[in-house]
Amino acid sequence: MSNHKINVTVNGEVEVVEVPANMTLLRMLREKLALTGTKNGCSAGECGACTVILNGEPVNSCMVLAVECDGASVMTIEGLSKDGQLHALQQAVIDQGAVQCGFCTPGVLMSAYALLQRNAKPTDEEIREALVGNLCRCTGYNRIVEAVKQAADQPETVAA
């Protein structure tokens, strides 16, 4: 199996990575770049634990080949906080008690971040719809919805 050398911008840093053809974006992030905030849940595009932002849009990184990301820009959970300051969404999930085991949280935050980028004031229903692809077995979702609403109420969230 051939390796492919790709250029990919991850959280603002340009990375040159050599990846085998069958390596998913998820595995590249975790195994080549040691960005283990992105989680491997189902490997089938169902659970959303591996959600990252690819060229501005959230995707299941288990459903994208790394080699397809040559020239692309990727944002992971590690790129959400800036200069040691938590993003408003991160602070909100803490404030609202929206984290229990925490395994789904990075994916939830990526989906929520993308939602607030395209819709700064989502309704409860729009939040739930945007998070359909992020399964959480702990919280029952209500506190996650509250957290997204809290972050949406802060003007700096969208600009961040």
Next chain:
Amino acid sequence: MINVHAGLPEFEYVKPGTMAEASRFLVDHVGEARLFTGGTDTFVRMRDGFWKEKYLVDVKHLQGMRTIRFDPEKGLTLGAAVNMNEVIASAEVNAHYPLLAEAAQTVASYQLRNRATIAGNICNASPAGDTLGACLVYNASLYVHGVDGLRDELLRTFFCGPGKTVLHVGDIVTELNFPIPPQGARGKYIKLGRNVISDLAIVGITVLGFPDADVPSGFRYRIALASVAPTPLVVEAAGGLLEEKAASAETIEAAAQLVMEACSPIDDVRGSARYRKLMVRNLTRRALTQVASDLAASGEAH
């Protein structure tokens, strides 16, 4: 037992520079190469060992594959790699082909819809494909690049069985084309899943109705079904009945009965054949009632 952490099997990734090169590669590697666009089915089936291709061929970057184009005379063209969210967000799709956006919206999750494509949905030929009914009632056709040249394929005659289509080795669907929908058309897609959102369809009913002064009832209807036969199904007989007789409660009941009799579902993990048949009748009745009422309301508005 499927090991979800096993990852994808080994394969080569091929990114041809032209459609001709891609077709030639597929012909030269019969049984070993597969096209993919979003990969949302391909990767899962490869990981689970159902598909064992040595080569995955990526054509998303080729010209026209990501284009949405609307021509007021010719209709809508969707490049084969246009993803579901792009379809849902398109002002032209919403204005002229709302059923396409409505059906795409019911597919899986937002993240998946950023990768999944309608062309992929069609070429997979799963009878459960959510967007297939909308494509059928809008009389879609496919533009196919084959080794012997270019051709159009009508969607109505495209499906041969579960996972089987009329495509030959080397064929690449590059565009979906939709003619201008009939004036005054109203549509409805009803999907029955095990949950309200994101699941595959147990039954999917798509109805498009539109005024036509040439038929006795004054209206024509196209009815397409998902998940209740080996292929997506268009039930002409029910449409014929509604062309003859006005869409009263009795006529709609009779049409829904015809639709139920036309389908041949199977028992599976999502529902029994008997349940599916009864749901086909009930949901067809509901969809037809809604569309007939919308058509009547829009008629009064004029």
